[in-house]
Amino acid sequence: MSNSESVEQAALSILETLISTPFEQCYPVGREFLALTTRHSIYAVRHQVEGLLYIGKSQNPKQRFTGGHKALVWCWLERYEPEDVRIIAYPLSYLQWAQLSLSLEGLIIQATEPPFNVKIPMRDS
Secondary structure (H helix, E strand, O other): OHHHHHHHHHHHHHHHHHHHHOHHHOEEEOOOOOOOOOOOEEEEEEEOOOEEEEEEOOOHHHHHOOOOOOOHHHHHHOOOOHHEEEEEEOOOOOOHHHHHHHHHHHHHHHHHHHHHHOOOOOOOO
């Protein structure tokens, strides 16, 4: 199996988790994001009905959201109810993060085309 095939398989596995995890098991939006992981992760902002709104990656998702995130501003501008929006994070090992995070994020975004990723360009962090 080539490296690109293994990255694609990893992306599909992560995407399956981001989509199939029950909404109630995702992290609620709040001021401090107390339960959100601090580990390197691929994450998604999900709407209870509309599904994936944004896909991203972060070395520390808790810090990323506590410091503000444009996807949440878009949720507010779209007038989504806060209880209808949650975050799910898929932690990556340091090795996965160092080698694959940008490729994984890109493949998942390409496969799902979340509406807020069109509004917010990808960044390397």
